[in-house]
Amino acid sequence: MAIGTICATWTDGRWHDGNVPILGAADHGTWLGTLVFDGARTFDGVTPDLDLHCERVVRSAATMGLDAPLEAGEIAELILSGVKRLGTDAALYLRPMIWSREGSVAMIDPLPDSAALAICIEDLPLREPGEFALTLSPFRRPTADSALNDAKAACHYPNNARVVREARARGFNNALSLDQAGHVAETASTNAFLVKDGVVRTPVPNGTFLNGITRQRVIALLRADGVEVEEAVLLPVDFAEADEIFLTGNASKVIPVTRYEDRVLPATRTGLRARALYMDYAHQTRRAA
DSSP states (O other): OOSSSSEEEEETTEEEESOOOOOOTTOHHHHHOOOEEOOEEEBTTBOTTHHHHHHHHHHHHHHTTOOOSSOHHHHHHHHHHHHHHHTOOSOEEEEEEEEESOBOTTSSSBOGGGEEEEEEEEEOOOOOSOOOEEEEEEEEOOOTTTSOTTSOBGGGHHHHHHHHHHHHHTTOSEEEEEOTTSOEEEESSSEEEEEETTEEEEEOOOSSSOOOHHHHHHHHHHHHTTOOEEEEOOOHHHHHTOSEEEEEETTTEEEEOSEETTEEOOOOHHHHHHHHHHHHHHHHHSOBO
């Protein structure tokens, strides 16, 4: 399924136009779910933190037991060549993927050196701030000892999908999910922040969710801007009583929340400031595509 109107795919050593099939029916990753991926962005001619996203997909592959076919820097250069090939100023979603083609004699675990690489680039507009409603999900994140939570792996996303599907059925855009101890972890697709009495707080990474690249960037930018940011154990009540809530993620970068459950959140100043800081960073400090 393509998410955009234009698409380019790198596989088997070259670029192709369109949504090219990459998985074989007998590929280990097809039927046993060993595919990992990452997502980066290009917009306005810049590719913020592309190097970090490519480094993470290599780490995710290692967590899955795979040897990445290329190094992170090589993957980044391929992505930039694909962006140049498309020749568009549209905002693009940059997605490198690694999966196993062969398994061991036991079949369940992948052979490390059987890893394959593909890259898909599609147009995807950056979501602009606007009405955004958040709720609390009844579904939870797995613990670190029950899932490979430090890998950005495709096999995690069915659980994320049911989080957002249930939330949308109740009229919300997304939902906070808890870890097994009842602490707020993340939403189905983003990291979460709250603001209370001028202090920004976000769940401390505890092995149940990804410590997002955009999350880390926004924390650093806010602190450099003089904002106090705390990573802490947070409960649903903390978000219910927050002055502001905003979300960070690769797809939309920074989005303020305007409603939590049935409570309107009129204040978005900090979220909008975090978004402005991020955009300034992207345009001023990252190399152009």
